[in-house]
Structure formats: C-alpha cells, structure tokens
Amino acid sequence: MKNFETMSYDELLKEFKGILKANALKFTKQREAILSTLYNNPKHFTSECLYLLVKQKHPELNIGIATVYRTLSLLEENGLVSSISLGAQGKKFEIANKPHHDHLICSECGKIVEFENEQIERLQQQIAEENGFILTDHLMQLYGICSECQKKRTKGD
Amino acid sequence: MKNFETMSYDELLKEFKGILKANALKFTKQREAILSTLYNNPKHFTSECLYLLVKQKHPELNIGIATVYRTLSLLEENGLVSSISLGAQGKKFEIANKPHHDHLICSECGKIVEFENEQIERLQQQIAEENGFILTDHLMQLYGICSECQKKRTKGD
C-alpha cells in the first residue's frame, strides 16, 4: 500500500480520483466535502460528528448521514482513512495521511494520544512469523487514566 | 485480581458463588449453565453463539438471549470472562482461566491464535508512563493470513 504520510491535499485528491476511476465510481461534491473535511481536521471523528461538521461547512450540499457512512466505508476500504473501535464510546475515523501509529486512550474522558513504537512492531512481525501468519495489519490500543483525570479523581473524592 | 489460570471448574464455581454472595445476587441454573458451557468449551464465543450452545445443552432451561447478555456482562465485570472486539466479526467472549494473552487473527477464515509476549507488555507500560497515563488494560490484535489460507490462495488462483 501507498504511504500517505507526506501527501498534500492535491495529491490525496488525485489518489482518491484514481481509486474512484479504477472502480467505475463517480467523483461527487459530497465525497470531496467529506475527504477535505477529514484532511483539514486531523482529529478522530465519529460518523455522526463528521456528518455534523460537513453539514456545517457545506450547507449547500444538504448532505445525508447515509452518504457519510457510505463514503467512510469507501475511504477505509481503500486505505485513505482508518478507524478504531472504542467499544462503548463508538467507532472513530481519521485520515490516513500520517505515519502508522497506535492509540493510548483514556477510559474516563475518551482522550486519544497517538504513539508509535518500532520495537513493538518488530516483535509483532516476529510473533506472526512464528505462527505461520503473513502479517497484514494490527490493532493496538492501550487503555488507562490520563493525568488530568487522575487529578480530578483525587480532588473529587 | 485473582489469577484463574489453574482453576478447576469447582474452584471457578466457588469463586463465582462468592462474587454473587458479595453482591447480594442469586445463584441460578441459568448462570451456572452459562459458566459451565464457557468452561467446557475453551473457544471464543459470540453472545449469539453461546446462547445457541447453552440452549442446546440445557433445553430444559429454555434460556433467553437476554440472560446470556446479562450473565456475560456480570462475568466480565468480575473478571471471570474476557472479551475482544473483532470489528465486523462482532464481540467474542472467552473464559478468563488462562493467563493474559493477545490474539493473532486470520482475516480470511477467522481463526484465532493466542499468544503472550512479556516484552511487548513492558514496552506498553513504558509508553503509558511516558504519556502520564496509568495503564489499566490493553487490546492487541494482529491480523494476517494463516498458513492454511495461504495454501488455499496459491491453489485457488
């Protein structure tokens, strides 16, 4: 897969158009609005949350929530966005124009910190090989209490 | 928390009864049926899947799916079962009478291989600390193609 790390918006858009063409899909205003909103807000979005933001930034499109779901699936299938499942807190999406990273999540406030660790990646590769697997992907989420929520706790009680 | 690794079913049952008593909850045939089914089938169950198996093994109980959900939550809250979220493949439960481990999952056939790696755990702890988090839990799933599915692929095409 391509590495989107250093991609400008124009390059990303070109990539997206290429994917659409290759699959006989159409380039629409809605799809672009969603892609650009994701690109310009490098946060982790809920589908709902992204829907509201796109609606706000592009009111003339009168975008529907179904289109947001459909487009997110499309983008994820093609590696342009990635998602993490936070169980009770829902599924969050982010644009995949950053280097690979994993997530450290606060169970109290939902804050997400990104990190990367080469050493763990190597160990994962090794584990897969030992078990006869070809590693294609991985998911690593660390859960804990962030420093702010730790402070709140001691105050609160 | 207690380590359930070497626990016999009798010990597990005793533990469960203790938890129930401590919370003023009752020991019922349904709850026991679910616990024993989990214990005797050391696999990863979907709620639905476990429901069907308990129904089959204990038809006289006429168990309802709601009870399965309720009991799984209860068992998970008390550390007797643990769960993993497999995204599209749903949430799966297993009895927590094994040492902590993570999962290596085949994206083609859904096969799950368990593994543990001390070194990764230490690195995770370290990452959490560096970011001011108190680590409470983690989720690590490696996705890949298992050796069997690799063989099928080369044959198939």
Add this chain to the structure above:
DNA sequence: TAAGATATGAATATCACTATCAAAAAGGTA
C-alpha cells in the same frame, strides 16, 4: 448534451444489544 450509469437523501430496515415488566425462582427466616 443526451444516454446510461452511479450517487444521493429520506425513509425504512437491520443488527446487536438493553430496558421493561409480569411471572417465576432463589434463599433467608420461622
């Protein structure tokens, strides 16, 4: 720019899970 395709938004359906509720069962107590 017309033809033939896909995409869209609104509404509806689905899926996993949760809440509600009347009836049943558990487990103290006498």
Add this chain to the structure above:
DNA sequence: TACCTTTTTGATAGTGATATTCATATCTTA
C-alpha cells in the same frame, strides 16, 4: 416446610448505530 422478600427470568419492546431501498439527482463519456 411454608412463607416472604428480593432478585432473576423470558418475552417483548426499545434503542442507537449502521445498512439498505428506492425514486430522483448527478456524473461521465460518447
């Protein structure tokens, strides 16, 4: 054991996130 109180149960309805349907709108390319 019989009673009494509380919790649990199964059935069912409800929920929220996501998927599907369908008539209309929009894109692409010829």
